Amino acid sequence: MLLIEILPDKCDFCGCCVGVCPEDAIELKEAEISIIESLCTNCSKCIWACPIEVIKFDIEKYKKAKNEKLL
């Protein structure tokens, strides 16, 4: 389940997150960015590396999924 979200309106498309992603799970075009759900492990390294804080961990979704025993 994908718990990482990139806020596209705030993103600068700089590629820092792609550079640190161990799973090759981020696709970056000129001004389009997306996470490949099937590859992402929610490791959060992209969140830490983002210089401008535009990647979020969806804590609500995480809690909900945990409650419903989906994780």
Place this chain on the structure above:
Amino acid sequence: MKNYYDIVVVGGGPAGTVAARFAAERGMSVLILEKDRDIGYPVRCGEAISHAGVAEFIDPDPAFISSTISKFAFIAPDGTEVVIPLEEKGYILERRIFDYELAKKAADKGAEILTRAYVNGLIIDSGRVCGVKYEFRGEQKEIRCKIVIAADGVESRVGRWAGIKTYTDFRDMECCVQMTVANITDRDRDTCYFYFGEKFAPQGYFWIFPKSNGAANIGLGVSGKVGKKRPAISFLNDFMEKKYPESAVLTSIAGGVPSVTTLEKISAPGIIIVGDAARQVNPLSGGGIASGMIGGSIGGRIAAESILAGDEKHLLTYDKAWNERLGKRHEIFDRIKNGIYYFTDEKFNAIAHSFSKIEYEKRTIGNLFKTALLNHPSLLIDIARVFLVR
């Protein structure tokens, strides 16, 4: 456009276009695929480079030189400023024009260039790379070639598709933000300013690089380890609010610098990696324009030689050639960087105090390191520790 090329280069930055030029001038048919609309834009760079770094590949030209640098100023956390005259002048570039001119030089040798061409896969036949898949204006296409040169920058994925681990550990990534700001009138126009310490940029540095007509690049990089606790942008916002609260920001950018040694492997059958994608960055300064062009030139030459001689194994000599030219030196820089990473503010202050006693005329960057070591023998232990650990 042809339906087959000797070499396809992925990425139209300095490393890619220099690689293309060096291959094309040896008679290769070359195609550069650039994902963005424009070569050279958007800029993701502090734009500083030495004279020699430029001159090896293109005649320095006022068209792309924004300012000429003759001094470095290092500012310690307590405000002590140490100014060092440079033995060799440097430049702050206008990258959007510089990259353009480099691309034109590749084109002059016969390289073709296609922008808005986003490479999203490799064609691999029995373990050997022999072309790329790409999207061009919404249409999926492919082009075959003898050798692919991956110059796809810090966000490199092309190498991974060939089985080379190109990603950077987040702790080694310098996460950077920069604004180009107008009317920075309180700085010398020929001086690059570097600020160190917890307040400015822990595990990195903060910079002010002057550009033409009173503008300046103001930015910083911190390691991903720091970014985990506090993102780079918050350091810059703090500084701007305090120092230049009512400023005109001309450009505001983010970017990553893989500040670590070169990838262990930068070639595989049918493919080589150059520039930031190969982590051919000076890990101490974070400078990657000159070293990327050097990597590109070696890569482009060896790729062409390999095709001309019909010798696939020759391509694999690229790793060694790079290591001899710069790779080994980058390993030393990386160790020094790892030492400096953990300097406390007090240590930075103490070094600045001893160095400021040296006569101006006798100051050099080498001297700065010497002074640091002579006056603060504990640094030797720090550095020795770093060398032993690695």
